[in-house]
Amino acid sequence: MKLLEIIKSKKEHLARQANQTGAEGDSLLIATMDDWLPRPKGKKLKNLLASLEGIGIIIKRSSFDAISLPNSKEVDFDDIESIDFVIHEVIFIEIKTANQDRVKDDFSGFFFALTESEISASEVLGDRHKVIFFNKKTSNTLVTSVPEIISRAKSTNWQVSVQL
Numbered sequence: 192m193k194l195l196e197i198i199k200s201k202k203e204h205l206a207r208q209a210n211q212t213g214a215e216g217d218s219l220l221i222a223t224m225d226d227w228l229p230r231p232k233g234k235k236l237k238n239l240l241a242s243l244e245g246i247g248i249i250i251k252r253s254s255f256d257a258i259s260l261p262n263s264k265e266v267d268f269d270d271i272e273s274i275d276f277v278i279h280e281v282i283f284i285e286i287k288t289a290n291q292d293r294v295k296d297d298f299s300g301f302f303f304a305l306t307e308s309e310i311s312a313s314e315v316l317g318d319r320h321k322v323i324f325f326n327k328k329t330s331n332t333l334v335t336s337v338p339e340i341i342s343r344a345k346s347t348n349w350q351v352s353v354q355l
Contacts, residue, residue, distance in 0.1 A: 217256050217286045220325045220332070227257045227284065235268030242274040254312035255283040255320070283320045285309050290327045298324045298333050299345075305337060313337035 221227050231239055236252055243250060259282035260266060267273040293300040301324065313320045313336060322340060324333040341347070 217288065219327065220286055220288075220323065221257050224257075224259070226259050226261055228260065229257055230255055231258075231268045238268055238271050238274055242271055242278045245275065246278060248315050250283070250312040250315060251308035253306065254285070254308040256286045257284040258282065259284060259321075281319065283312060283316055285312075285320070285322045286325055287322060288325050288327060292328065294326055294328075296329070296331055298326070298331075305340065310337055 218229070221229050230236065230252070239258075240250070240252060260277060261280055261282065264277045264280060266277050287301070287303045289298065289301050289303075291300070309322075313322075318336075320336065322335050322337060324335065326332075335343075
């Protein structure tokens with residue numbers, strides 16, 4: 192195997208591992224929260240986004256991992272009227288999972304990325320968009336927001352991801 196093939200193979204493995212680890216952390220945290228639901232999929236997600244669009248809010252499907260329905264509300268994502276009934280109370284949650292020893296209880300030392308869709312959702316949803324830091328090693332969590340994260344950042348490195 193050539194050196195470039197080994198590097199490519201390692202990068203692919205790391206990308207898969209990071210994705211699986213984050214998804215496992217998301218699922219673990221969502222399961223422990225009484226009023227949280229994982230992001231709906233398929234037609235149910237389309238209905239949720241259509242309900243938001245109906246009140247003038249447009250976000251991408253990738254801008255959140257879970258939703259919170261406070262006050263023990265229930266919703267049928269197959270029924271847009273049911274979604275419309277609760278849409279003003281839905282909290283959209285982005286989960287950032289840490290699993291490194293260097294991450295402190297206040298999440299200093301935590302390195303992660305914010306996507307354009309997450310930042311945009313934060314801007315249009317305001318207080319209804321939360322970012323939850325979750326440390327799988329300690330089960331520690333921190334509820335924050337994109338503006339709080341940016342104001343707290345020790346460094347930022349902006350980049351553009353391109354798909355051709």
